[in-house]
Amino acid sequence: MRGFRTKIEVLRIIIECAALYDNNLAHKKILFVTDSPNNKSDFEALFMPHNFKHLTGAGKKNIDALVFYKRALDKRLGVDDIIIDNRGFTDLKLDILSRLMNIHKTARMVGDFDNLSEKIVADKFAGTTTSAMGFEFKNNIYIPKTALKTSVNDVTKKDTRSRIIAIFTKNKVDSKYTDITYKAHDMEYCHLLQRDSLRKIVDFGNLILPESWNILS
Numbered sequence: 001m002r003g004f005r006t007k008i009e010v011l012r013i014i015i016e017c018a019a020l021y022d023n024n025l026a027h028k029k030i031l032f033v034t035d036s037p038n039n040k041s042d043f044e045a046l047f048m049p050h051n052f053k054h055l056t057g058a059g060k061k062n063i064d065a066l067v068f069y070k071r072a073l074d075k076r077l078g079v080d081d082i083i084i085d086n087r088g089f090t091d092l093k094l095d096i097l098s099r100l101m102n103i104h105k106t107a108r109m110v111g112d113f114d115n116l117s118e119k120i121v122a123d124k125f126a127g128t129t130t131s132a133m134g135f136e137f138k139n140n141i142y143i144p145k146t147a148l149k150t151s152v153n154d155v156t157k158k159d160t161r162s163r164i165i166a167i168f169t170k171n172k173v174d175s176k177y178t179d180i181t182y183k184a185h186d187m188e189y190c191h192l193l194q195r196d197s198l199r200k201i202v203d204f205g206n207l208i209l210p211e212s213w214n215i216l217s
Contacts, residue, residue, distance in 0.1 A: 004091050007079040013094045014056050014082070018072035020101035021052050027172045029141075030104050031201070032126055034162035039197050041110055041162040043124060045135055045142040046172065055100065055133070055147045057093045058082045092149040096131035100147050103133055104169050104181045111156025120155070121145055126164070127152045166192055168202055176203040180210075 005013075025047040034041040050065035052072070059068045060083050071077040084090045099106060103126065110126045113134065122134030122145050129151040135142035148155065165184040168177035183189065193204055 004084065004086075004088060005094065007082060007084060010058055010082055010084060010090065010094060011077055011079065013097065014058060015072050015075055015077060017056070017097045017101050018052060018069060020098060021047075021055075021069075022049075022073055024101055024104060026052075028104075029170050029172055029177075031168040031170075031177055032107060032110055032164055033166040033168070033192070033195075033198065034110060035165050036162040039195065041160065042197070043110070043135075043142055045126075045144065047144055048172075051144045054145055055093070055097065057090050057147070058084060093147045096149045097147055099131045100127065100133050103127065104167055107133075107167060107182070108164050109152045110162055110164060111152055112160035114155060114157050116155075120148075122155075125152050125155050129153065176201055178203050178206055179208045 026049050028047050030045045030047065032043055032045070033039070036042075049069045053059040053063075053065040053068040059065070060081060063081055068077070068081065071081060106128060107126045108128050110124060112124055113120070113122045120134060121136055123137045124135045124142060125132045125148075126135065127133055130149070132148045132150055132152045132155055133144055134146040134148065134155075136145040153161065163184070164182070165187040166180060167182040169179045169181055170177040183192070192198055192202075198204075
């Protein structure tokens with residue numbers, strides 16, 4: 001069995017992930033679109049700077065979440081600012097944390113939390129078969145709450161699981177989504193245009209598409 005990471009190694013990962021979070025997720029809303037009937041599993045998540053600390057599982061309780069994030073961004077986070085779980089849970093989170101900083105591109109499935117663990121605070125999970133981000137529904141939107149090295153299938157109710165077919169992003173202050181960061185290979189772009197629920201919140205006329213995409217695909 002491998003040994004746990006040292007605090008210096010933990011700091012390096014947290015600082016690297018804070019930069020990724022700042023570039024990819026901070027101050028943004030992400031819309032996960034699924035293939036479930038009537039779009040009942042679609043959901044929006046809001047990522048704010050103070051949410052980052054929860055995802056690391058390594059910040060001391062007496063350090064304000066926003067202070068923790070800013071110190072990590074400025075590379076001023078120190079060993080006295082973190083705590084490592086001696087059961088290995090922190091290590092497992094850090095194994096997949098960098099992957100989850102790209103959840104706006106990599107998530108492939110969602111589901112409602114199965115509530116089998118009293119230690120996890122989450123209502124919904126999104127991710128892949130190797131990493132999952134837990135979200136809590138608060139103030140009418142989902143916010144990131146935890147990161148797990150596990151399959152979404154292992155922490156969600158079977159009858160609530162859905163495949164993600166598209167992911168849209170926007171800045172928190174924007175009224176509509178203007179960027180699409182993922183589309184399933186078998187989902188035609190025109191089919192997304194036909195969804196009434198999406199046309200209300202996505203600015204298809206000014207949508208930023210990856211260069212490799214054909215708008216008709």
